[in-house]
Amino acid sequence: MKILLADDHVLFREGLQFLLQSLGPQPEMLCAGDYAGTAALFAQHPDAALALVDLDMPGREREGGIERLLALAPTVPVVVLSACEDGDAVRRVLDAGAMGFVPKRERPDVLLGALRLVLAGGVYVPPMLLSSTPRAAPAAVLTPRQVEVLQCLAQGQANKLIARQLGMTEATVKAHTGAIFRSLEVANRAQAVLAARRLGLLPPA
Known part of the structure; x- marks a missing residue:
């Protein structure tokens, strides 16, 4: 299984690589630390099973952000990781076509559960978005x-x-x-x- 991993913090990225080993037998990790490098990965590996992308990386404005990545490889399920927890930002990401949004403060088991859901064809919506409005609406x-x-x-x-x-x-x-x-x-x-x-x-x- 090929996984694209994009985050500009090396320690966080390496920690994720270790955590993601539990998603399958010897997953192949392809990493980038900015939007330009991530765009290159998306263009070169449209067969990836999954992509985890930090929303705020260098080159976001210049490279077109998450929308361009989704356009480069529309068949690759993309899950956004971010320290941002603004409800409008989450909705924009999901509207753009991302299959999930996971706040970086979440526990490792929550992230893995979200990724397994996406790999099974589902969409992960963070609880903070679901609880941001009354259930009656x-x-x-x-x-x-x-x-x-x-x-x-x-x-x-x-x-x-x-x-x-x-x-x-x-x-x-x-x-x-x-x-x-x-x-x-x-x-x-x-x-x-x-x-x-x-x-x-x-x-x-």
Whole structure:
């Protein structure tokens, strides 16, 4: 398993390499310490199973940030690691297509659990984002992009059509759909639409 690891703090990066050994038998770690080096890794290794990227590395503005990385290798699941815990920043990262956001203060077991979820095709949303708004108002938990996907689901659109209409990959559509299911505590599209209408997130049928 090939893992891309990008962080400008060498000690933190080396600690992560040791921790990530538990994700699989002898994972291959490919490391970078700035956005330019990370962009090169993404371009050279679009077959990577996973990428962990520090949000605030040198070259962020010049290289286009996380959005450019996601565009370089749209099939690589990206999990952002950051000391930033601003809810708007987290939503922007997930809207861009990242499969998860893990605050750097989290325990190692939380990080590993998040990465296993992403490797299984899920999306990891940090508890601080889910708890930042009242439970009775799940619309605030969904990112703007997820709301758009939810509206398409209500129209019965297939993933391919949603992807084309919203300008994203099918993998990103699936990621957003999984996040919607978890936020609404449902198991499929029909349940998501019913729950969304009951909660006032969608107009009545």
